[in-house]
Amino acid sequence: MDSNKAEEVEFTGIAASPGIAHGPVSLLREKKISVPKYKVSSDRLESETERFESALLATRMQIQAIRDEVQASLGEDEARIFDAHLLVLEDQALIGETIREMESSVENVESCVWRVGNRYIEAFGQIDDEYLRERASDLRDVLRRLISNLTGQSLENADRLSDKHVVVAHDIAPSDSAMIDKNHLLGLATDAGGKTSHTVIVARSMNIPAVVGLGNVSEQIKPDDIVLVDGFEGRVVVNPSDATLYRYGKIKDEHASITKRLIALSQNVSQTKDGHPIQLMANIESEHEAKRAIDIGADGIGLFRTEYLFLNSKVLPTEDQQYEAYKNTVETMNGLPVVIRTFDLGGDKISNIPELGMIGESNPFLGYRAIRYCLDNAEFFTTQLRAILRASAHGDIRIMYPMISGAAELEQANEYLEIAKDQLRGEGIPFNENLSAGSMIEIPSAATACDTLVAGSSFFSIGSNDLIQYLIAVDRLNDRVAHLYEPTHPAVIRTLAQVVKAGREGDREVSICGEMAGDPVLVPMLIGLGIESLSIAPGLLPNVKFVVQSMTLKEAKDLAEMALSDSDSTTIYGNLLVFYEERMASLY
Structure with missing residues (x-):
């Protein structure tokens, strides 16, 4: 035994971002800032x-x-x-x-x-x-x-990561965590913080193991220490022994094996144990993400957010530029469907393009955005529709209108689509004459009167994020009420059932996108309600597909019935969580 080796010390905190990391420590000390105080006349x-x-x-x-x-x-x-x-x-x-x-x-x-x-x-x-x-x-x-x-004091911290380290700090400001070089970051450990801190959200998005709420770990660690971060169980081990490193090596291998199995299973057909097919589509923000969707086993693209073309440019993208992006995407998908959402930008995410004429709004989610902007800017909207139609000649492209509030808006949108078709016919430019155009159901008025949208829609896609916040009057960006955002609120579940019923009676497919669709705990309930197509972030697809493959349709329907009959959102979620954990246990 090496008598010079530092003694192993273990700290317990809150498991915030899953994974295991091990390496030298980088102590991040917050730069002191002085606040002058003096009288003024x-x-x-x-x-x-x-x-x-x-x-x-x-x-x-x-x-x-x-x-x-x-x-x-x-x-x-x-x-x-x-x-x-x-x-x-x-x-x-x-x-x-x-x-x-x-x-x-x-x-x-x-x-x-x-x-x-x-x-x-x-x-x-x-x-x-x-x-x-x-x-x-x-x-x-x-x-x-x-x-x-x-x-005039600088907040810049002189200690920049020049090699791979585990960052330890009392707390890390969200702006600091977002700017840390991911290539040099192995893991995070902080004295303060909780699972809902913005620093943790950033860490999870970067797949960086993190443990928070450790008390005073930053005061106990020395610059030359070695640190192990266990983001699964919420432990931090300082100067781990060889035995500890071996044990955690086995744990890391086990989790890696599970992840590998999930990815392998994601290549299988997406269906329940009793053979009921479920479409699992991918959400993407650019043409470059389509390849990843294919690799991960997606059944197509259920939501192509076109805003990136406008957010990442200082001038309006031309029709040809948009066409190339859409064409490249559908060709990459090699016959699989691609659902393109028309422009959905508003006061909550302002573009740098002056020609759009967008300004910040006090209540952007209820403001001048999405289909409202498009119907008010005919040339702009028609240009995008023409680009989508032209790309439809190269594969299975479908159009989806965001933020439809009623039949009148849907009728207007379809009129613009027909104008774009007439223009292309006149110019001899090919496109898919039978292209499908669907409505996003994300406003309560559309959900309540969705039967009136059947005639003008080829399909419905439920936008769960906005629908939930509108239904229960919770602004997800308002820190004082965001904790009230509950996907298992009875009003949400009953509204989903109502939309599915209208779609079924009108012979229209109903899909769902948003965070609900990518939550493996909620997915069985969604399928039980009658939703047969889900569109999710590619990275979440393997876990969701495993859950689908691990249940029967009857089990899903039983869960949906439970959710529809219960009045307590916490109880509903608890029952769904038990079902999920029982399925996942088979992987261990």
């Missing part, structure tokens, strides 16, 4: 307010830049983390209270905003709800950046 209060407004603007621009970078590297869902930060900078209560604090104390703005901000942080930290407590970290991140812009 009453005639300078106006200039202090102007400094405050300038700093708010600068901070907003910095966070928007971080959001754009995360969107490009990790995707839109992860980028939305920073929408909450942007909302803090528009919080009139916080801004107004800071100005009143300046007027009453006659002190500089840095001192006042720091004092007011920390009152909010303290209040959040005392809330019982874990999700709301975690928002204190987001507010603190924004507050530090605001003080930095007011004082």
